[in-house]
Amino acid sequence: MSLTPLIDVVFILLLFFMLASSFVEWSSFPLAATGDRQSTAVDDAPQLIIALDSSGGLRYDGIALTESDVRRVVSAALHDRPRPRFVVRADAEVTVRRIVEILDLLSQAGVTDAALQRTAG
Amino acid sequence: MRITLPSRADRTDAHLIPLINVVFLLLIFFMLAGTFKTPEPFAVEVPKSMSSDGDIGADPTWVYVGVGGRLAVDQTEVGLADLPRMLRVQAGEGRVGRVLIKADAQVGAGRLFEVMTAVQASAPQAIELVTHHVGSR
Numbered sequence: 173m174s175l176t177p178l179i180d181v182v183f184i185l186l187l188f189f190m191l192a193s194s195f196v197e198w199s200s201f202p203l204a205a206t207g208d209r210q211s212t213a214v215d216d217a218p219q220l221i222i223a224l225d226s227s228g229g230l231r232y233d234g235i236a237l238t239e240s241d242v243r244r245v246v247s248a249a250l251h252d253r254p255r256p257r258f259v260v261r262a263d264a265e266v267t268v269r270r271i272v273e274i275l276d277l278l279s280q281a282g283v284t285d286a287a288l289q290r291t292a293g
Numbered sequence: 294m295r296i297t298l299p300s301r302a303d304r305t306d307a308h309l310i311p312l313i314n315v316v317f318l319l320l321i322f323f324m325l326a327g328t329f330k331t332p333e334p335f336a337v338e339v340p341k342s343m344s345s346d347g348d349i350g351a352d353p354t355w356v357y358v359g360v361g362g363r364l365a366v367d368q369t370e371v372g373l374a375d376l377p378r379m380l381r382v383q384a385g386e387g388r389v390g391r392v393l394i395k396a397d398a399q400v401g402a403g404r405l406f407e408v409m410t411a412v413q414a415s416a417p418q419a420i421e422l423v424t425h426h427v428g429s430r
Contacts, residue, residue, distance in 0.1 A: 173315065174306060175306035175309050175310075176306065176309075178313070179309065179312070179313060179316070182313065182316050182317060182320060183316060184320055185320055186316055186320045186323065189320060189323035190323050191329060192327070192329055192330060193323055193326070193327020193328060193329060193330075194327060194328055194329070194330040195326070195327060197351075197425070197426040197427075198339075198349050198423055198424070198425065198426065199342065199422065199423075199424055199425075199426040200349065200393060200423045201342070201419035201420060201422045201424065202419065202420070202421050203394075203409060203420045203422050224402075225294060241355060262308060262402040263402065263403075264401055264402055264403025264406070265401050265402070265403065266401065266402040267399055267400065267401060267402070268340055268358075268396045268397065268398055268399070268400045268401075268402070268405055268422075269340040269398035269399065271402060271405070271422075272340040272341075272342050272398075272422070272424055273340075275342070275422075276342045276343055277346050279344040280343070280344050280353050280370070281393060288406075288409075290403075290406045292400070
């Protein structure tokens with residue numbers, strides 16, 4: 173009994189599965205209502221808006237913040253009643269990488285649903 | 294001069310059995326642990342994230358946004374104007390619900406917003422931004 177043809181086939185199968193499989197772990201952020209700044213504010217909940225300018229800097233209420241400041245502001249806001257809606261407002265030049273960093277930051281602070289908005293104008 | 298004749302065991306393939314065992318184990322590992330790659334219309338390097346753990350789930354519609362703003366729905370490259378129509382075609386095939394946006398990390402937010410607006414124009418859909426989950430940055 174010769175095992176060589178069996179080994180050939182098994183190697184080919186192995187090669188196929190090695191090349192065709194992917195071990196990348198995907199995940200995703202839900203993107204809540206978007207649009208311009210006026211269009212979505214329909215409910216009464218206050219909005220906590222974190223603005224991202226074109227250089228990637230963070231602003232809350234017009235004040236420049238560091239990332240740890242943002243984490244603190246957001247954590248404090250999560251204990252408020254009524255809880256505000258969290259909005260990330262980004263300039264057109266901000267990269268997706270930076271937006272994901274901020275969504276990451278919010279998610280680590282405990283925000284489950286952050287909306288993404290375009291800076292008007 | 295001594296000539297070693299092949300013994301009876303050497304003439305069979307019995308010594309290959311451990312090799313086959315290992316190869317079978319590797320085969321089973323790749324069959325069970327891997328998921329099949331989805332072919333991509335162009336290279337997209339999605340941003341890394343630590344905390345999002347949304348599940349990709351079954352059979353979503355993929356929208357690719359590449360460097361330079363290139364757009365594709367599943368395997369088909371489209372322009373921004375054709376995107377809502379393409380998504381409606383997908384919806385007509387019974388694939389309603391989730392649209393996953395696979396945007397390159399370098400794409401600007403302006404382009405992302407354009408794409409999101411176009412997706413929402415096609416039908417009310419749940420939009421998600423796909424990231425590459427890593428343990429820590």
